[in-house]
Amino acid sequence: MQARIALAGALAFTLALGLVAAVPLSSPRGDATATATPPHSAPALASAGPPEAGVGRGTRVRPRVGPLRIPLAGESLPADAVLLPEATRDYRSGIHEGVDFPARAGTAVLAAAAGRVVRADTEFSDWTANERAAAFQEALEVGHTPERTLDRIRGRQIWIDHGKGVVTRYVHLESVAVAVGDHVGTGAVIGTVGSSGYPEGGPHLHFEIRIGDSYLGNGLTPAELARALRDAFP
Ligand SMILES: [Zn+2]
Structure with missing residues (x-):
């Protein structure tokens, strides 16, 4: 008791x-x-x-996160499982670690909660189609996506630290409007939607909630994931 x-x-x-x-x-x-x-x-x-x-990689976790806001104005969580964490990404023998929000290039990206910017790719040069093809071939051969490849796939990024081991990542950006060390409030415009890192996927915001060295959704069943997302975005 x-x-x-x-x-x-x-x-x-x-x-x-x-x-x-x-x-x-x-x-x-x-x-x-x-x-x-x-x-x-x-x-x-x-x-x-x-x-x-x-909460190490591969560990089954039930995270408690939030409250967060949807990082795009007027949008809601996607329902399609292929856009959610734990969806497979067969082209690179990988697992999706975030939530994909389809959106036009240039759409404002908003901070999901207040925090401190710990990564902002103000200087960024994308990899080439040939480099992607070689990296994806390597991933298929080893049976998983190496972390360095994942980081390139994510393209131009912003990470915001919310404390207590929670960081949100905003990925495939076209532009960034913040710098490392900036403190941002919930809903602040931090950048714009793009397709950097993986232009084959088209413009969208890939949004990750990192918890320690893992991510929200890691190891969860679809029902558990749905509940975790509802809890995170009340
Ligand atoms: Zn994604």
Whole structure:
């Protein structure tokens, strides 16, 4: 019972501050905050520690994120699973790690929440079609998309750090309107939609919610993902 109370208190604290954390589904939730944070347990929900533990790549997580706003004006979350995290990307033996919002090139991209800009590709040169083809061939041969290839596919990017280990990424941009170190408010215009990194995909905003070294959706079932997204975008 003490563990339940501790967890409930931590959750209330977390929600009150609009903070985030990740709870591995593989361990009983009561253990997450009742123990002294052994290496593989969840992070304490209300502590100042970043939630790296328990959210490593491939780990099944139930993230608590938000509240966020949709990063394009007048848009809503796409319903098509191919546009959501965990969709396969067969051309590169990969898994989609974000949400794709179809949009015209030049559409304003908005900060999903307040935070500090930690990456803004003000200087950017895209890779060539031949370089992409070679990288995708390599990915097919090794059976997954190497991280350096993923970073090139993402093209011109902005990352915003919201604290507590949560970073949002805005990808394939045509332009950026912020610089590293800028503090932005929710809804601030940070750049414009483009198709950099993967022009074959056409203009759209690829939007990622990173949690520690993982991403929202990693390892979740479609139903769990739908709930996590509803929670993130109330
Ligand atoms: Zn995408």
